Amino acid sequence: MRQLIKQREIVIDDWRYADEDPTGRERALILPFARWKEERERWWLWDGRLGVRLGPTDPVSALEHDFLRVGLVAIEFSGMAEGRGYSQAQMLRKRYKFTGELRAVGKIQRDQLFYLARCGFDAFELPEGADLQVALTAFNDFSVAYQPAIDVGVAPLRRAS
């Protein structure tokens, strides 16, 4: 059972990635972006919950008309230096008003969580073996911030409006 941090709690993941469903019985599936674009019509009519997984170069604008159907967006981080996901998340939340689960997945670590949360991520799938209890403390690193940001579960004091 995969665990992740969601809304600042450790929970069991009730979603599966498409390649984790050999039997076809899962009812909450996350598709790679390319597959979603190719098979969009078919999946639209499918009777489960749908998520889409974006790589760093996948344009979030391509999902603009999909949010009635897509309830989760997972954004990949290939390492700490990968920073495009922060902008992708910010655009999903602010420009496209996406309100579903926004999940950071890949090589993310504790010390990034504060920034990620401030960009609108509310779910964090850390690499296997990461200590999620320790990771949870990251949300308390700062009680203040200069920028207005999308704070899901993090609401620091700020001065600028």
Next chain:
Amino acid sequence: MYQYDQIDQRLVDERVAQFRDQTRRFLAGQLAEDDFRSLRLRNGLYIQRHAPMLRISVPYGLLSTRQLRMLARIARDFDKGYGHFTTRQNIQFNWPTLESVPDILELLASVQMHAIQTSGNCVRNVTADHLAGVAPDELEDPRPWCEYVRQWATLHPEFSYLPRKFKIAITGSLQDRAASKVHDIGLHLVRNAQGEVGFEVLVGGGLGRTPMIGHVIREFLPKQDLLSYLEAILRVYNLEGRRDNIHKARIKILVKAVGPEKFREMVEAEWLASRDTAPQYDPAEFARIKAFFTPPAYESLRDEDLLSGRPTEFRNWYQRNTKRHKVEGYRAVFVSLKSPSRPPGDITHAELDRVAELADQYSFGLVRSTHDQNLLFADVRQRDLFEVWKALKEIDLAPANIGTLTDMICCPGLDFCALANATSIPIAKQINERFDDLDYLYDLGDIELKMSGCMNACGHHHVGHIGILGVDKGGEEWYQITIGGSASGPDAALGQVIGPSVPHREVAETIDRILDVYVSEREEGERFIDTVRRIGIKPFKARVYAPAHQAA
């Protein structure tokens, strides 16, 4: 000067606690070397040749004497007794231990300082004209805007993991003294046809391996749109900038690849889509910041004749090391860190303490660091100048060489830096020894000499009137020389290589030959850079590399 309120203070304190915990986890083996690297870099901590190097942020070069004394204490207690001022107005220490860095940061926080974002792939210290607020040619003081941008950029959630580092400079006068055209973003306060003041926005300047002069992408940006426009530029860069090759990751490469016009369109489109949800200008908040930069309580004084009956040495110092002030009866005074006896930009703890005393006594308790690695007392009464000169002279901070050949910019080079290919401090020494005749230096007039120990160009060699670049040739130090570069003013330009590189021992000799060409070719009153522009590099090339044609 800006003073922290509870929010600013709490943020910096929490940053110290965060870094203390990161360091603890690293030392306990709970944080991998690579992961810690990325985190420590965000706090200005490099691992260098001999020891860690800690770079401390000096926002737009402004320091209180309380802060200077703290820097002196850190130099004394945690370093070998000195610090080094950089071309981005920061100060760095070369000898702290890794374990002591959290304690140093805590001391800094107690005087409203930090090392946040002085390295790493994020928005770095926002720099400004060192004569901001006192220059007679200034349209508006850029420092409130620097502070406004500093706060916005600090721990910015979206732009803390950019493809590469990101440098912003802001100036308020046409005579660009902040090298803003070789920054990722240069902002110039300008007046439009309607008489409103806003920003001219340049993007894509930079030095390093691929030097470029920035392009104007917006001729006039209303002030209230500054943050939303900066966000649009940064977002385009964050999403489109290259991440596959560290040497092609700066925004200048993106601007060049798509072309400045196309880049402008991308930014404008992003701005249109995002400006309504971007941070909004808050006049009350800006007014709060601006109130910290009101001019000090100047006395009502007259300009005075200071030179009659004074020694030549003082008169030279007055001419070279002090600058006109917008308020009558005052001068801005350079504290030269370019004495032949010190590596350019270096200052000892005792000197820092003494500079603080003098600033308290003579310049409203404030000191500035300049992008060419000197310090500045911005507001000195003319009647105090002689005393200030005597006091600075006692501690070797009054060599009357500001703006001359020996007021050179110089990176730490191979003596300290893990990236360097060649030394630069010994070259500075060689040049100082050869050009020790002040009368000759004054005759040569304004010359900007800039030197880097490798192509990363921390010493800005591309934009030196004379630039020196250290290169490694089969394990030996060689130096490539350029002429005709300029960082300042409306005509910033990149220098051209005059020919094959020269060995270590021949650098000063080569500079001497270049200057001989200038002296024989110049017209009445013509500066070195203007002669180079007029006659081109050919005459230099011909005479520097053909010993038979050397000037006598």
